Amino acid sequence: MFDWLIVGAGFAGSVLAERLATQRGDKVLVIDKRNHIAGNAYDRHDAAGVLMHQYGPHIFHTNSEAVFEYLSTFTEWRPYEHRVLAQVDGQLLPVPINRTTINKLYGLHLSSDEQVEAFLATQAEPVQEIRTSEDVVVSRVGRELYEKFFRGYTRKQWGVDPSELDKSVTARVPTRTSEDDRYFTDRFQYMPAQGYTRMFERMLNHANIKIMLNTRFEEVRNFIPFRRLIFTGPVDEFFGFRHGHLPYRSLRFKHVTLDKPWHQPVGVVNYPQTEDYTRVTEYKHLTGQEHQKTTLTYEYSASDGEPYYPVPRPENAILYQKYEALADAEENVWFVGRLATYRYYNMDQVVGQALATFRRIEAAFPAKGGTRGILGAAAE
Known part of the structure; x- marks a missing residue:
């Protein structure tokens, strides 16, 4: 019997797993349908040995000292101020x-x-x-x-x-009258010194946390006993698309390794006027890695595929409210993260939301154990 089943090993799920295991001594099962932890922040060394981000660039920045200090428990940091250029009228110009x-x-x-x-x-x-x-x-x-x-x-x-x-x-994108060419102006701007995946490995390294990858929620919900559930996937999927599908934008990535040390002057170049892709990322700017080769990601937006971004339109907000009402009515279930709450969050905001959710759990269930859940046949 697990005290918690957590669906999703990204920021929301991993932060809550760590808190529940280390602060309460709860037994936690974390599942993810992918073959790795860290969600969309997952990074890896490619065949050439270049550290790259599998799902496009993830730049950590925050004004929250609490979020920064919490994550500092699991990583050292590399100072990094992100800069973006846009190819406009044949020139590379600063954005914002x-x-x-x-x-x-x-x-x-x-x-x-x-x-x-x-x-x-x-x-x-x-x-x-x-x-x-x-x-x-x-x-x-x-x-x-x-x-x-x-x-x-x-x-x-x-x-x-x-x-x-x-x-x-x-x-979200300001216009500046100064020469400040940083993409973000947050107080804390850093990258995990050894990458995001290593940070997540440390976060989830606890005897009370078990991880199952290549595992979907519907495969285990009626077979593995658990008392309470934290769901970080798409909220409409949880409810079987009862009110229809919430619209998301998806992404497709083309990863390319070049036999030269550098390709572009900054980490990201946007293409607002030309090309089918939206932007090109060169990861060595972000990571500080020294390597004779360089790896790029060409990013394409798509209407179908894995859900990445909730589409902010009024009719979608109205549809989400129907799912939010269903979510609020669920007992012993917490919906956390970008997909589960149908909001665009930066990484630090997801961490903050997860930490706030943990505080609410602590207030609701101050002692270990408590009411047995009603989720899943085996939980009975």
Whole structure:
């Protein structure tokens, strides 16, 4: 009899497994349908020996000291400030848009925040009510910069025009009047020194934690006894798609190793105007690894395949509310993570959500044991 069955060995599931095992002495079974732990943050050394991310770049950044200190228990860190360039009009220009972007694109020599602000004011279009991703951008930087940097990229990434997406999508990408070319400005910006997978291995290395890979929830839910459940997969799948499928965007990756030390000047180059792929990642920028070869990932967005990103549209939010009501009615089940709560979370936000969930579990069940679960035939 396991105290907990945790579905998914990504950040949400692994953090909760570690907390439940080390802080409560609970017995935990973690399952994952893939053949590895670490979820989408999984990294590995490829055939050439280059450390790469199997599911595209994962850049750790947070303003939460609590999240950073918690993860520091399981890894040393490598300082890394992420920088992104976009290929626009034949030039590689900084993203988010900053003073350098504007000067290079327009052949200007703006030298202060105030000058850039004044220039952007001449470009901006008044929007009476900001509702969509398009509204966010054109009201700030105008139609031309929107077309060059945002519209094509967003259409590739999400499969719909920015005018059909919630404002939260492009609101995540600021516009700067300074020359700051860092993609993130968080207080803590680091990469796990030995990679994400090693961090997860340490997190899950406990006598009370058992891991089963290549295992789906439906294969074990009625055969392995457990008292309570933590589910980190798609919430609509848990309920048998009772109200229909929640829309997700998927990704496809093409990994390429080149026989040269470097390929591009920064870790990620975006392609908002050209190419079928959205971006190209070169991992040695992220990891600091020294190697005579380099590995790249070409990233393609897709409408089908593994669910990666909840699609932020009003009708999808309404559909999710139906599943949220079902989830709230479940006893002894916690839904945690991006897919289970149909929200776009950064890695640190998922860790924070998992730690908060553990605190709620502690409040609800302060002592080990407690009410026996009603999940799965064997749990009876």
